[in-house]
Amino acid sequence: xxxxxxxxxxxxxxxxxxxxxxxxxxxxxxxxxxxxxxxxxxxxxxxxxxxxxxxxxxxxxxxxxxxxxxxxxxxxxxxxxxxxxxxxxxxxxxxxxxxxxxxxxxxxxxxxxxxxxxxxxxxxxxxxxxxxxxxxxxxxxxxxxxxxxxxxxxxxxxxxxxxxxxxxxxxxxxxxxxxxxxxxxxxxxxxxxxxxxxxxxxxxxxxxxxxxxxxxxxxxxxxxxxxxxxxxxxxxxxxxxxxxxxxxxxxxxxxxxxxxxxxxxxxxxxxxxxxxxxxxxxxxxxxxxxxxxxxxxxxxxxxxxxxxxxxxxxxxxxxxxxxxxxxxxxxxxxxxxxxxxxxxxxxxxxxxxxxxxxxxxxxxxxxxxxxxxxxxxxxxxxxxxxxxxxxxxxxxxxxxxxxxxxxxxxxxxxxxxxxxxxxxxxxxxxxx
Amino acid sequence: xxxxxxxxxxxxxxxxxxxxxxxxxxxxxxxxxxxxxxxxxxxxxxxxxxxxxxxxxxxxxxxxxxxxxxxxxxxxxxxxxxxxxxxxxxxxxxxxxxxxxxxxxxxxxxxxxxxxxxxxxxxxxxxxxxxxxxxxxxxxxxxxxxxxxxxxxxxxxxxxxxxxxxxxxxxxxxxxxxxxxxxxxxxxxxxxxxxxxxxxxxxxxxxxxxxxxxxxxxxxxxxxxxxxxxxxxxxxxxxxxxxxxxxxxxxxxxxxxxxxxxxxxxxxxxxxxxxxxxxxxxxxxxxxxxxxxxxxxxxxxxxxxxxxxxxxxxxxxxxxxxxxxxxxxxxxxx
Numbered sequence: 106x107x108x109x110x111x112x113x114x115x116x117x118x119x120x121x122x123x124x125x126x127x128x129x130x131x132x133x134x135x136x137x138x139x140x141x142x143x144x145x146x147x148x149x150x151x152x153x154x155x156x157x158x159x160x161x162x163x164x165x166x167x168x169x170x171x172x173x174x175x176x177x178x179x180x181x182x183x184x185x186x187x188x189x190x191x192x193x194x195x196x197x198x199x200x201x202x203x204x205x206x207x208x209x210x211x212x213x214x215x216x217x218x219x220x221x222x223x224x225x226x227x228x229x230x231x232x233x234x235x236x237x238x239x240x241x242x243x244x245x246x247x248x249x250x251x252x253x254x255x256x257x258x259x260x261x262x263x264x265x266x267x268x269x270x271x272x273x274x275x276x277x278x279x280x281x282x283x284x285x286x287x288x289x290x291x292x293x294x295x296x297x298x299x300x301x302x303x304x305x306x307x308x309x310x311x312x313x314x315x316x317x318x319x320x321x322x323x324x325x326x327x328x329x330x331x332x333x334x335x336x337x338x339x340x341x342x343x344x345x346x347x348x349x350x351x352x353x354x355x356x357x358x359x360x361x362x363x364x365x366x367x368x369x370x371x372x373x374x375x376x377x378x379x380x381x382x383x384x385x386x387x388x389x390x391x392x393x394x395x396x397x398x399x400x401x402x403x404x405x406x407x408x409x410x411x412x413x414x415x416x417x418x419x420x421x422x423x424x425x426x427x428x429x430x431x432x433x434x435x436x437x438x439x440x441x442x443x444x445x446x447x448x449x450x451x452x453x454x455x456x457x458x459x460x461x462x463x464x465x466x467x468x469x470x471x472x473x474x475x476x477x478x479x480x481x482x483x484x485x486x487x488x489x490x491x492x493x494x495x496x497x498x499x500x501x502x503x504x505x506x507x508x509x510x511x512x513x514x515x516x517x518x519x520x521x522x523x524x525x526x527x528x529x530x531x532x533x534x535x536x537x
Numbered sequence: 538x539x540x541x542x543x544x545x546x547x548x549x550x551x552x553x554x555x556x557x558x559x560x561x562x563x564x565x566x567x568x569x570x571x572x573x574x575x576x577x578x579x580x581x582x583x584x585x586x587x588x589x590x591x592x593x594x595x596x597x598x599x600x601x602x603x604x605x606x607x608x609x610x611x612x613x614x615x616x617x618x619x620x621x622x623x624x625x626x627x628x629x630x631x632x633x634x635x636x637x638x639x640x641x642x643x644x645x646x647x648x649x650x651x652x653x654x655x656x657x658x659x660x661x662x663x664x665x666x667x668x669x670x671x672x673x674x675x676x677x678x679x680x681x682x683x684x685x686x687x688x689x690x691x692x693x694x695x696x697x698x699x700x701x702x703x704x705x706x707x708x709x710x711x712x713x714x715x716x717x718x719x720x721x722x723x724x725x726x727x728x729x730x731x732x733x734x735x736x737x738x739x740x741x742x743x744x745x746x747x748x749x750x751x752x753x754x755x756x757x758x759x760x761x762x763x764x765x766x767x768x769x770x771x772x773x774x775x776x777x778x779x780x781x782x783x784x785x786x787x788x789x790x791x792x793x794x795x796x797x798x799x800x801x802x803x804x805x806x807x808x809x810x811x812x813x814x815x816x817x818x819x820x821x822x823x824x825x826x827x828x829x830x831x832x833x834x835x836x837x838x839x840x841x842x843x844x845x846x847x848x849x850x851x852x853x854x855x856x857x858x859x860x861x862x863x864x865x866x867x868x869x870x871x
Contacts, residue, residue, distance in 0.1 A: 165769050170655050172769050326812065329830030334763060335774050339558060339809040346550045347542065347813035364764045367663075383661070383766065536826065537812055 154408050159185060160221030162212045163200040164228040172332075172358050174200070176377060177227045177250070180396025184404055187397070197221055204230025213238040217245055223407040223416075225400070226250065236260065246407050246416040251302070253525060255423030259413040263399050264524060266428030267302075268309030269459055270392035271354075272466045273429075273436045273452045274374040275313020276474060277389045278352040279321055280445035281372050282314065287351035288321045290314055291344030293337055294356045297327040297536070301527040306356050306392075308531045309466050310374075315533055316472045317451065324348050324537035325530070334359045341365035341373075348537055352389070363388050372443055379437035389444050391437045398433045399425060426520055430460045447476030454482045467518035542817040545685055551810040552689025556697060557762065558809070559802030561586070561773075563700045564755025565780025566787060566794045567707055571748030572618070573784060574711060575741045576724040578863040579621055580636030582752055583777025584643020589614040589753020590772050591647045594760040598660035603671030603695070606761075607754055614753020617643060618746040626741045629865045644771060651767050662765035671695060672761045696758045701795060703751060708792040720744055724859030727866035737866055752777070782841040785848050789857030804840050808833035 161181055165174035182192045190196070197219045199212040209231045216224050217238075223246040226235050232252035239247040239260035247260040255261050278290055292310065296303045311323040326340045337355070341362035344350045346369070353373040355362040360383035366373035367387035375383075375391030403420065410419035417423050427433030439449055451474050458464040464472070464486070471487040518527070565582050572579045579585075592613035597606020621639055624630040654660075662669055672694050680691040711717040720740055722730040727737045759772040783801060787794035807825070811833060815826035848856075 168652060169769055170652070174769075327830055329834055332768075332770050333774075334766070334768055334770050334772070335558070335759075336809065338763060339554065343550070343554075343809050343813055347547045347810070347817070349543075359768045359770075360766055361763065364766060368764070385663075537816070 154188075154190065156220075157190065157195060157408055158219065158221045159190070159196050159404060160213075160216030160219065160224040161196065161198045162202050162209065162216070162224065162226040162228075162231060163198060164204070165201065167198050167200040171378065173377070174227065176394060177225075177396055180394075180398075180400045181225065183397040184400035187401055188404055188408075190404070202228075202231075204228055206234045209234035210238060213242075213247075217242050222246060222413075223248060223404065225403075232262075244413050246413045248403055253424070255417065257417055257423065259416050261403075261417050261420050261423050261425060263403070263425035263427075264302075265394060265399070265433040266426060266523075267392060267394070267434050268305045268466050268523065269429045270434040270436055271306050271309040272313035272316075272459075273456060274354065274390055274392045275310040275315075276317055276451050276455060277436070277439065277444055277448050278310070278354060278372075278374050279314035279317035280448050280451065280476065281352050281389055281443075282321050283318045284445040285351045285372075287349065288318065289348055289350045290321050290323045291341065291348060291350030291353045291537070292323050292325045292355065293328065293340045293344065293353065293362045294325050295328050295331045296356075297325055298528045298530065301523060301525050303356050304527045304530065305467075305523045307534060308527070310354055310392075311531055311534045312466055312471070313455075316455070316474045317476075319473075321533065323354075323534045324350060325534060326537045328357060332358050334361055337361040338365050342369065344537060345369045345371055360384065375437075381437070381440045385440070385442065387443065388440050389448075390439050393435055393437050395432055395435060398431055399427060402427075402431075424520075424524075426524070428459070429456060430462070445476075447480050447482055450480055451476055451482040454484045458484065467523060469518075542813070544817045547810070547813050547817040549685050549688045551806065551814060552686065553692070554809055555799060555802040555806045556690060556693055559798050559805055560697050560700045561755040561759045561762075561776050562780050562783060562801060563704055563794060563798040564758065565752050565777055566783040566798065567700075567704045567791050568614075568748040568751035568755065569780055569784045570787070570789050570791050570794060571707060571751065572745050573789060573862055574720055574724045574859055575744040575748075576727060576859050576861040576864065576866065577621070577625060577741060577745055578632045578636065579618075579639070579745070579749070580633060580781060581617065581621060581639025581643060581777075582780050583773055583775070584640035584646075585614050585617040585749050585752045586756030586759070586773045586777050587643045587647035587771055588617050588756070589750075590756030590760040591650050593753065593757030594765055595650070595654055595660060597668060597757070598662070598665045598765070601665045601667045603668055606668065606757055607696070607699075610753040610757035611750040612753075614756070615746040615750035617753070618749025619742070621749065622742045622745045625865060626738060626745070629867060632863055632865065640777070644773075647771055647773075655767055659767055660765065662761070668761070696754070696761070700755070700758075704791045704795050708790065711791065716740075721859070724861060727861055731866075731868065737868070741866075752780075755780075779837055779841060782844060785858075786844045788848075788855075789859070801837065801840060805837045807836065 163174045165172065167178050169175040185192050185196060197216055199215060202208050202212045213224060225248050227250045229251045232249055232254050235247050235249045236254040239256060243259055249262045251264050252262045282288060282290055292307060294303050294307060298304050307325055314321045314323060324344060326344055328336055328340060337357045337359050338361035341353050342365045344353060351371050353362050353366045355376050360375060360380045363373045363375050363380045363384035367384035372389055373387050374389050378393055380391050381388045406419040407416060410416050455474060464470065473485045473487050475483045477483060565586060569579065569582055589610035593606045593610025596609040597603060617639060621635060624635045625632050674692050674694055677691040681687045711721060719735045723735060723737050723740045731737045756773055763772050783794060783797050787797040811825040811828060814822045
């Protein structure tokens with residue numbers, strides 16, 4: 106008898122846990138959506154789109170309050186509110202969907218069944234399933250972040266020129282390193298050369314640092330994992346203590362590297378969101394994403410393109426790759442308490458060059474930025490080749506690997522390389 | 538290549554990190570030894586540490602007191618232990634399954650409570666000076682002046698010293714005190730212990746709760762070491778599972794658990810410090826930088842597997858494995 110009772114109790118415990126999990130996320134869906142409905146009365150675009158539905162597939166929970174999924178969910182809901190769509194009734198979310206073909210395919214089927222007109226998938230591993238489902242459902246539009254697959258009609262991919270924002274953050278870091286008289290800059294990275302996304306970010310940042318401090322060296326410590334808070338903190342501390350780094354940049358989700366920098370009395374550049382609140386005495390500025398910029402563009406195009414088969418054409422091509430110009434990426438407002446004098450002026454000067462299209466990070470032309478005594482900044486172009494060298498450890502010594510040179514004045518590194526095959530570091534970046 | 542590395546500094550930092558990042562393993566291991574010595578196998582360490590962590594951190598911050606945080610973490614862990622004891626001791630539920638369930642349950646509570654508090658106002662550790670100062674390093678006079686090992690081993694936060702003290706105290710308790718002897722008797726053969734007048738049920742309840750409370754404090758340590766920043770990954774990060782294996786490694790001896798923690802921590806910390814050691818000593822240790830980070834990531838679990846294999850071939854004599862571990866004691870079947 107006792108055994109039966111015990112089993113029943115254990116069962117009840119298990120069931121109640123499962124119930125907790127799902128009811129938690131249900132309740133937040135309701136609250137997230139309620140804001141959008143009020144202002145829609147006067148909005149012209151919402152009149153004809155009352156039955157337009159947006160679907161979204163997330164890797165983490167939609168009730169996250171920070172991190173990657175949060176950033177996308179925030180972007181989608183913001184964009185929908187700006188377009189006068191009701192996020193309570195016109196947004197359907199499948200969250201905590203693993204990077205597993207069947208799981209993604211099922212999520213897509215569900216969203217199509219709910220009547221979604223456009224479906225966003227935010228994680229790299231959703232790519233193949235979305236590609237196949239786009240062919241299966243030609244009347245539905247598909248849009249996939251961070252990947253490289255697409256078709257000519259109803260399936261595109263999207264990503265941003267984060268390296269541009271990182272270049273600007275690098276300027277802030279470089280000026281700080283000059284002020285501190287410490288040329289060692291640390292970088293806690295999820296991965297290094299293995300992914301073009303991380304390598305292009307590291308290179309962009311390093312070039313920004315070197316634009317103001319040519320003697321600076323960026324030491325990259327690779328986590329081998331996209332999210333690992335314990336080691337994000339430990340790696341930053343290691344860079345500070347053993348490599349004597351005075352500024353810590355990062356390509357990882359949590360604010361741990363910034364907190365570690367603050368605890369050690371040094372400085373840092375965050376990523377993804379403004380991390381000044383996490384480390385007010387250390388944080389300089391962060392390279393950030395404005396996902397709502399893309400989502401607004403895409404949803405607007407989806408509502409007006411007159412059929413799913415026109416979606417890719419309306420988006421101007423199968424791969425959306427916005428940058429500073431579109432305000433898709435940016436740096437967060439400078440932390441006036443920590444940044445070196447003239448940082449704003451230097452960043453603004455370079456930003457203008459990038460936004461106007463006069464110059465870009467991987468164009469093969471290096472910039473030299475100096476902050477003048479009166480706080481203004483001077484930008485000069487250096488006719489120096491952009492040296493990119495990977496390094497490899499052979500018999501205990503680091504040797505050059507795959508040396509590549511982007512000729513000054515020659516053609517820029519192509520977008521396809523920046524997003525796909527950039528597997529090298531520029532000069533002045535070293536493995537730590 | 539490389540900045541001018543302070544070679545001794547790198548070694549010092551390495552030693553320091555071995556202690557700082559792995560002390561939670563000691564709490565988890567010592568707590569689990571106490572539970573297992575009573576004859577109960579509790580696989581819920583990960584979940585219990587998570588529950589201790591979240592309640593300890595939040596309550597500790599709001600009270601702005603490290604002591605309150607430690608006590609809360611202990612109480613939260615002990616409550617999980619009570620749940621485990623009610624299910625397995627009184628209701629005779631399967632210990633393995635109850636423990637595994639407790640892990641899932643604990644992680645669920647962690648995220649449920651954490652997200653709930655975060656939605657209102659998350660206490661940032663920076664705003665609670667008493668917690669931050671309480672967790673700051675305290676140098677042991679004299680010893681901390683020694684080169685390398687001084688800063689490496691004798692300049693740590695309060696909870697590091699407390700963890701070592703708890704381990705030593707438990708070693709003494711199990712080996713030299715009457716209740717400790719009774720506890721071991723319960724773990725070896727509860728029927729015999731019962732027949733000589735030991736209250737088996739009470740011993741089990743008491744020590745399961747005590748052990749789980751200690752695990753909870755270990756979880757709290759992890760939260761503090763992460764500066765209390767709450768994100769989508771759990772603070773405990775698999776340490777609870779490693780602790781379960783460390784119990785076997787330490788042969789159910791809390792004093793050996795200290796050694797086990799540091800040996801284990803050595804490999805665990807290589808991931809963080811390996812490349813620094815390689816850069817500081819390119820000749821003898823340069824190869825460390827060539828090890829892929831994925832191998833470093835897998836290392837703690839590879840070591841766990843090796844330890845389990847080695848200990849399982851060891852003879853039964855001299856093993857500290859309680860004979861009735863994992864078996865429920867049902868008095869009426871005596």
